[in-house]
Amino acid sequence: MEDKRLTELDILLETHIDLDRQGPGSSEMTLKAMSFIENLDGIQRAADLGCGTGTQTMELARRIKGRTTGLDLFPEFIGVFNENAKKLGLQDRALGTVGSMASLNHKFKKNEFDLIWSEGAIDSIGFEKGLRHWNGYLKKGGYVAVTCPCWLTAERVPEVDKFWGDAGSKLDSIGDNIAAMQKSGYSFVAAFALPEECWTENYFIPRAEKEEEVIKKYAGNALIEAYVENSRYEAELFAKYKQHYGYVFYIGRKM
Numbered sequence: 309m310e311d312k313r314l315t316e317l318d319i320l321l322e323t324h325i326d327l328d329r330q331g332p333g334s335s336e337m338t339l340k341a342m343s344f345i346e347n348l349d350g351i352q353r354a355a356d357l358g359c360g361t362g363t364q365t366m367e368l369a370r371r372i373k374g375r376t377t378g379l380d381l382f383p384e385f386i387g388v389f390n391e392n393a394k395k396l397g398l399q400d401r402a403l404g405t406v407g408s409m410a411s412l413n414h415k416f417k418k419n420e421f422d423l424i425w426s427e428g429a430i431d432s433i434g435f436e437k438g439l440r441h442w443n444g445y446l447k448k449g450g451y452v453a454v455t456c457p458c459w460l461t462a463e464r465v466p467e468v469d470k471f472w473g474d475a476g477s478k479l480d481s482i483g484d485n486i487a488a489m490q491k492s493g494y495s496f497v498a499a500f501a502l503p504e505e506c507w508t509e510n511y512f513i514p515r516a517e518k519e520e521e522v523i524k525k526y527a528g529n530a531l532i533e534a535y536v537e538n539s540r541y542e543a544e545l546f547a548k549y550k551q552h553y554g555y556v557f558y559i560g561r562k563m
Contacts, residue, residue: 314526319535321384323518330360330385331428332507332555333455338364338427341453342371344498344559349373351422357409357442358429362389362402368425369393369402378404379415409433412445419447426454428555431477435485439492439560446562452494455555458485460501465549471542482556494560502555512543 324330342348352374356365359378362385369376378389389404407415409426410433424446430438435456442452457472459481472479480488486496519536526532 314529314531316531316535319522319532321382323515323522323539325361325384325388326518327361327511327514328363329511332502332511333364333427334502334506334510335364335367337502337506337557338367340500341498341557341559342368345423345451345453353377353421354423354425355379355416355421355445357412357424357426358432359385359389359404361385362392362404364425364427365389365402365404366392366396366398368423369398370396372401372423374401374422376402377416378402379407379409379412380404381406381408409438410441412441416445418444421446422450424450424452426452428455430454431456434478435480436488436492439489439494443493443562448562450562451497451559452489452562453557453559455502455557456485457553458482458556459553460556461552463552465552468545468549468553471545479553485556485558489558489560493563495563497559497561499556499558502557504550506555507546507550508543512546515539516543 348371351372354368354372354374354376356362356368356376356378359365359380362378365376365378378386380386383406386404386406393399393402393404405415409429424442439452446452457477457479459479469479482499486499489496519539523532523536
């Protein structure tokens with residue numbers, strides 16, 4: 309890949325494809341969210357939307373007897389996803405496919421799933437918009453479980469608000485998101501915030517290590533330097549204002 313042809317998407321893929329996670333989270337929090345889902349053994353069809361390379365999808369596939377489909381826009385992530393499934397002996401339970409979580413009709417049928425999962429992705433299309441669209445692909449009584457960045461306190465920090473707004477994500481309160489879930493055709497089941505280490509040890513630190521490698525690889529590339537500076541700023545913001553915002557897991561059930 310030549311420097312002059314690098315795009316922000318190229319940089320994102322190169323700095324994230326080898327990470328265990330492409331965003332904040334942990335296996336412990338995935339399992340905690342799963343604990344709110346009744347009759348896990350009875351799930352025949354599940355989807356993980358915006359799955360990345362699928363670390364959390366593999367946790368689902370280990371515990372769900374039916375088929376779990378991982379969906380992501382980036383073929384590079386899906387390639388790693390399917391390699392990981394094979395390495396773990398889960399290829400019969402977990403299959404990755406390329407597609408958009410904003411247009412599920414291109415891949416799936418209405419009322420197809422018992423469970424729709426999504427960690428760190430729904431805010432890219434909008435919390436309520438995503439839940440409304442996905443509702444049609446869940447069976448009645450099926451579950452949705454998603455993480456979304458949101459405010460944890462009543463204080464709205466302008467610097468944080470601007471950063472996430474510029475990134476295309478709108479931060480709402482937990483109460484607002486629960487209300488949006490209910491308006492979108494779900495009964496509210498549970499919500500809980502992800503702990504700090506889901507951001508730091510599990511995402512920011514390994515991401516920073518990979519970004520240092522990329523800076524050295526493409527020394528002097530202004531686009532990469534700006535990209536990494538923005539990543540560092542994101543980590544600094546979280547360190548400074550983590551009491552005010554974070555990722556929250558929301559679990560709902562289609563009415």
